[in-house]
Amino acid sequence: AQSVAQPEDQVNVAEGNPLTVKCTYSVSGNPYLFWYVQYPNRGLQFLLKYITGDNLVKGSYGFEAEFNKSQTSFHLKKPSALVSDSALYFCAVRDESGGSNYKLTFGKGTLLTVNP
Amino acid sequence: DAGITQSPRHKVTETGTPVTLRCHQTENHRYMYWYRQDPGHGLRLIHYSYGVKDTDKGEVSDGYSVSRSKTEDFLLTLESATSSQTSVYFCAISEGFNYGYTFGSGTRLTVV
Numbered sequence: 001a002q003s004v005a006q007p008e009d010q011v012n013v014a015e016g017n018p019l020t021v022k023c024t025y026s027v028s029g030n031p032y033l034f035w036y037v038q039y040p041n042r043g044l045q046f047l048l049k050y051i052t053g054d055n056l057v058k059g060s061y062g063f064e065a066e067f068n069k070s071q072t073s074f075h076l077k078k079p080s081a082l083v084s085d086s087a088l089y090f091c092a093v094r095d096e097s098g099g100s101n102y103k104l105t106f107g108k109g110t111l112l113t114v115n116p
Numbered sequence: 117d118a119g120i121t122q123s124p125r126h127k128v129t130e131t132g133t134p135v136t137l138r139c140h141q142t143e144n145h146r147y148m149y150w151y152r153q154d155p156g157h158g159l160r161l162i163h164y165s166y167g168v169k170d171t172d173k174g175e176v177s178d179g180y181s182v183s184r185s186k187t188e189d190f191l192l193t194l195e196s197a198t199s200s201q202t203s204v205y206f207c208a209i210s211e212g213f214n215y216g217y218t219f220g221s222g223t224r225l226t227v228v
Contacts, residue, residue: 034216043206043219051214090158102147102212108158
């Protein structure tokens with residue numbers, strides 16, 4: 001079975017400060033990991049993914065994420081937060097050995113608020 | 117969102133009535149999914165499809181059925197709507213393998 005946890009329901013940061021949104025996962029095989037962002041009354045938008053290769057993945061809007069296999073984590077980071085980054089962020093995982101249905105399991109989401 | 121549309125965007129219905137939500141894609145992707153989003157639960161998978169007429173249950177499938185008679189359309193039916201099915205429903209499509217999802221804009225369903 002595959003699962004993902006986002007331990008923080010909310011994260012508050014000041015504009016210009018670095019931000020981190022945490023994600024840990026559990027899979028049987030190798031993980032495929034994703035981050036999505038949801039703005040109010042909108043669908044989810046893809047930010048970045050880790051499939052294989054470099055542990056540091058760069059994505060849209062200046063976001064990046066670091067894959068850490070020993071800690072089973074995939075934390076989302078940005079060096080300097082913007083007020084416009086305020087949104088709901090979802091981490092998702094798929095087990096490489098999970099068969100051909102390619103289902104993603106999502107975390108419960110973390111609400112990021114960037115204060116001016 | 118480009119290539120995937122959901123209809124209706126909003127719907128209010130009465131308890132006990134059947135409701136059908138539609139997801140339409142123009143990307144010719146094989147895989148389609150229905151999720152519901154609820155506060156404190158994130159996104160939970162209802163049903164998914166891996167091809168025409170090929171569907172399977174997700175983690176919260178009770179009270180829901182799906183159909184996929186064409187590649188481009190994936191229908192979600194609430195057989196007899198209950199207040200617990202008040203939620204925001206998202207459709208997603210995927211090319212599979214190492215690709216993620218593209219999401220629709222969602223349907224906000226209220227059962228009164």
